[in-house]
Amino acid sequence: MSESSKSKSSLNLxxxxxxxCKDLHEYLKSRSxxxxxxxxxxPTICLAVYRELPELARHFVxxxxxxxxxxxxxxxxxxxxxxxxxxxAKSCEALSELSVWQEAPIPGGMxxxxxxxxxxxxxxxxxxxxxxxxxxxxxxxxxxxxxDVAFLDAYALERWECVLxxxxxxxxxxxxxxxxxxxxxxxxLMTRDAEDGSAVITRAGFQFLLLSTAKQVxxxxxxxxxxxxxxxxxxxxxLAFLYQLSFSTLGKDYSTEGMSNNMLVFLQHLxxxxxxxxxxxxxxxxxxxxxxxxxxxxxxxxxxxxPLETSPHHQGYIVVETNYRVYAYTQSNLQVAxxxxxxxxxxxxxxxxxxxxxxxxxxxxxxxxxxxxxxxHYLEQHSHSQMLKSETGGIKSTSMLPPTVVDQIRLWESERxxxxxxxxxxxxxxxxxxxxxxxxxxxxxxxxxxxxNERSRTMVVRRAGHDDVRKFWKxxxxxx
Amino acid sequence: MADEETPSDSSLLVIIVDTNPNQRYITEDPxxxxxxxxxxxxxxxxxxMQKSRNQLAVIGCHFHKSEYLYPSPGKPLDxxxxxxxxxxxxxxxxxxxxxxxxxxxxxxxDEKPGESLLAGALALALCYIARLRRQSTPGLRISSRxxxxxxxxxxxxxxxxxxxxxxxxQKQQILIDVCSLDKHLSLLQQGCDITGGLYLKVPSLxxxxxxxxxxxxxxxxxxxxLVLPGRGRVDYRAACFCHRELLxxxxxxxxxxxVFCKFSPICTTCHTVFKIGGPLPIKPKKKKLKT
Numbered sequence: 001m002s003e004s005s006k007s008k009s010s011l012n013l014x015x016x017x018x019x020x021c022k023d024l025h026e027y028l029k030s031r032s033x034x035x036x037x038x039x040x041x042x043p044t045i046c047l048a049v050y051r052e053l054p055e056l057a058r059h060f061v062x063x064x065x066x067x068x069x070x071x072x073x074x075x076x077x078x079x080x081x082x083x084x085x086x087x088x089a090k091s092c093e094a095l096s097e098l099s100v101w102q103e104a105p106i107p108g109g110m111x112x113x114x115x116x117x118x119x120x121x122x123x124x125x126x127x128x129x130x131x132x133x134x135x136x137x138x139x140x141x142x143x144x145x146x147x148d149v150a151f152l153d154a155y156a157l158e159r160w161e162c163v164l165x166x167x168x169x170x171x172x173x174x175x176x177x178x179x180x181x182x183x184x185x186x187x188x189l190m191t192r193d194a195e196d197g198s199a200v201i202t203r204a205g206f207q208f209l210l211l212s213t214a215k216q217v218x219x220x221x222x223x224x225x226x227x228x229x230x231x232x233x234x235x236x237x238x239l240a241f242l243y244q245l246s247f248s249t250l251g252k253d254y255s256t257e258g259m260s261n262n263m264l265v266f267l268q269h270l271x272x273x274x275x276x277x278x279x280x281x282x283x284x285x286x287x288x289x290x291x292x293x294x295x296x297x298x299x300x301x302x303x304x305x306x307p308l309e310t311s312p313h314h315q316g317y318i319v320v321e322t323n324y325r326v327y328a329y330t331q332s333n334l335q336v337a338x339x340x341x342x343x344x345x346x347x348x349x350x351x352x353x354x355x356x357x358x359x360x361x362x363x364x365x366x367x368x369x370x371x372x373x374x375x376x377h378y379l380e381q382h383s384h385s386q387m388l389k390s391e392t393g394g395i396k397s398t399s400m401l402p403p404t405v406v407d408q409i410r411l412w413e414s415e416r417x418x419x420x421x422x423x424x425x426x427x428x429x430x431x432x433x434x435x436x437x438x439x440x441x442x443x444x445x446x447x448x449x450x451x452x453n454e455r456s457r458t459m460v461v462r463r464a465g466h467d468d469v470r471k472f473w474k475x476x477x478x479x480x
Numbered sequence: 481m482a483d484e485e486t487p488s489d490s491s492l493l494v495i496i497v498d499t500n501p502n503q504r505y506i507t508e509d510p511x512x513x514x515x516x517x518x519x520x521x522x523x524x525x526x527x528x529m530q531k532s533r534n535q536l537a538v539i540g541c542h543f544h545k546s547e548y549l550y551p552s553p554g555k556p557l558d559x560x561x562x563x564x565x566x567x568x569x570x571x572x573x574x575x576x577x578x579x580x581x582x583x584x585x586x587x588x589x590d591e592k593p594g595e596s597l598l599a600g601a602l603a604l605a606l607c608y609i610a611r612l613r614r615q616s617t618p619g620l621r622i623s624s625r626x627x628x629x630x631x632x633x634x635x636x637x638x639x640x641x642x643x644x645x646x647x648x649x650q651k652q653q654i655l656i657d658v659c660s661l662d663k664h665l666s667l668l669q670q671g672c673d674i675t676g677g678l679y680l681k682v683p684s685l686x687x688x689x690x691x692x693x694x695x696x697x698x699x700x701x702x703x704x705x706l707v708l709p710g711r712g713r714v715d716y717r718a719a720c721f722c723h724r725e726l727l728x729x730x731x732x733x734x735x736x737x738x739v740f741c742k743f744s745p746i747c748t749t750c751h752t753v754f755k756i757g758g759p760l761p762i763k764p765k766k767k768k769l770k771t
Contacts, residue, residue, distance in 0.1 A: 043564050043566075047529065047566060050529065051529070051530070051531060051532060055698075055702050055705075056702070056705065056706075058530060059697070059698055059702065059706065062526060062693050062697060063690075063693060063694060065693075066689070066690060078707065079706060079707055080705055080706055080707065081704075081705060081706065081707050083705075084705040087705065122564075125563075125564035125565065126529075126564065126565060126566050126569075127522065127525055127526065127529060127565070127566070127569065128522060128525075128565065129563045129564065129565035129569075129570070129573075130563055130564055130565070131563055131564030132563070132564055133561045133562060133563055133564060134561060134564065135561070247566055247567065247568075248567065249567060249568070296532050
């Protein structure tokens with residue numbers, strides 16, 4: 001008998017992979033422990049990592065923060081009530097994954113937990129003070145031409161839209177550097193055309209456009225960091241600087257003094273994408289914008305609360321009716337193109353586009369790898385302010401879109417998911433029918449049998465039960 | 481608490497700090513107030529550290545008035561980073577310390593310190609929460625709670641005000657937590673019980689920060705998952721309206737439900753006139769009509 005293990009990763013199962021947007025936690029998890037160790041030397045990173053942790057994990061960290069010796073694992077377990085043991089295990093795992101804490105033996109031989117030294121030290125610095133300041137801004141003189149928040153918002157939005165416009169190939173292709181294009185190509189959001197070598201948008205690129213602005217920025221920067229390493233920029237330093245920006249105050253200026261050359265280059269890139277504002281390249285000061293501040297909010301996407309979108313410069317323009325009609329008050333080609341991804345456009349007026357959400361149009365979008373969640377989120381995010389006021393007919397729902405439309409889009413998606421995938425191991429080439437029957441019955445008894453065929457003497461066992469069945473088989477074949 | 485299970489997007493914490501100079505732990509060693517204040521500020525910053533949308537207010541409660549210590553009315557202080565601390569945390573610390581000094585300086589010198597105006601400070605906190613709720617963007621779920629840190633002794637002088645505040649908080653789904661630094665406070669404990677908050681009498685002032693972080697930092701949705709000190713028995717004795725003493729048995733006005741320790745012919749709250757007590761007059765028996 002032979003076993004052939006066929007483990008399929010979830011990526012291969014999807015016919016067209018959806019764009020993966022990792023949050024900070026997942027990003028850090030994929031990096032080496034050594035990289036994490038260097039990161040934890042920055043108080044900003046510690047603060048950001050702390051905020052990304054699950055609720056219970058945060059509680060553990062804060063209680064261990066002022067304890068200088070290892071704490072027995074049993075004690076940590078006793079802090080959480082028994083009914084939530086599963087959640088507790090998950091939190092402990094998250095802390096270990098990010099090497100926020102390590103196992104440490106305590107006298108008496110019991111296993112204990114202890115926070116990583118550098119993490120503990122720098123989180124304390126961020127919370128209580130001490131250490132070196134993050135930047136040399138305290139010696140900065142007041143700016144004669146200080147900019148207000150409204151100006152910064154407008155600036156950030158204009159810069160960022162410039163990147164997006166470039167992606168859809170609109171006329172405004174000026175003001176985007178070769179570096180930015182390289183990142184877009186690297187991320188697979190755009191690809192070189194086979195004929196003339198010009199950059200064209202990919203499927204993943206369209207999905208990227210449907211994300212919320214905060215997510216777009218974060219995803220873009222992730223790819224930037226990947227390419228940064230090749231350009232001898234230290235990813236740790238860049239990440240620390242990014243989080244330093246995200247913890248700054250909007251409308252305040254910060255000094256560039258004491259920044260290394262590499263970081264000044266990085267700053268110029270951020271300036272290009274609209275994350276910071278600088279009047280002149282050598283101004284010696286910069287203003288972080290809302291785009292930079294929102295990096296930390298990737299995960300907490302509450303309904304209709306995207307800080308940049310609530311600013312007066314960027315108002316919602318989409319109205320969705322219960323009859324699946326979509327009205328978009330816009331003149332921008334970018335927005336029309338995006339809407340065209342999942343609606344059937346019916347009319348176009350100078351300032352208004354009318355479309356219908358149909359089964360066909362939505363299914364086409366789904367086939368392209370766009371998820372129902374993305375469509376709904378996009379419609380929600382750009383809802384017209386009038387939609388916020390409208391009543392949903394007494395039905396309490398979390399979204400301001402008509403519930404019928406939301407449900408139908410979800411149904412159209414689930415229509416396509418008729419398969420459920422389970423990982424499994426194939427057992428075949430049994431020498432005798434008796435062997436096969438014994439093993440099959442055993443597997444069935446254990447409840448791990450997925451499929452079997454007596455004639456070809458083939459059976460599939462679930463991944464989880466594989467070890468057990470194999471052990472049984474060894475015992476069985478030895479005894480007979 | 482309507483949906484205790486789902487964690488909120490943003491959590492608002494109002495801390496009421498009792499700064500009355502006649503608290504026993506301050507009269508014994510005035511320096512200890514600084515330690516306690518540092519612990520409270522660190523705790524406040526830890527709350528802001530939990531989520532980027534979390535909000536904070538601190539109210540100082542003195543014997544002559546209560547005042548916001550953070551956020552300061554008007555333009556915030558212009559604070560620059562001086563060490564590795566997060567800028568916002570530095571702002572919180574500086575503002576609280578500066579405004580507390582102002583508050584203490586403003587106290588009338590010739591007056592003897594009286595009782596802390598905790599009920600007033602609580603009302604101030606409720607107003608602040610109501611205002612922020614009104615101003616918040618639609619769709620944002622805010623959970624609010626109030627934490628009182630006090631070393632004052634229990635008095636029933638503000639009994640009615642307390643009860644009004646407690647029931648308002650209950651109706652608004654605002655938790656009231658109490659951290660007592662000195663004596664057991666039965667009246668405030670009732671408030672915790674009514675609103676679903678936690679009550680803790682700190683055994684030692686040295687570990688104040690650890691107690692605060694352990695018991696009072698988790699928000700309501702998280703508390704159900706943790707093992708926290710139990711509620712214990714709550715003393716639900718009411719205070720009489722005439723002498724502010726706690727009673728087990730007393731007289732209750734049948735119209736407005738005011739409690740009195742002694743019988744009075746006119747209710748002082750609603751001015752209802754009662755018949756004089758004493759033995760009930762015996763009705764004269766009707767004479768049988770003789771036929």
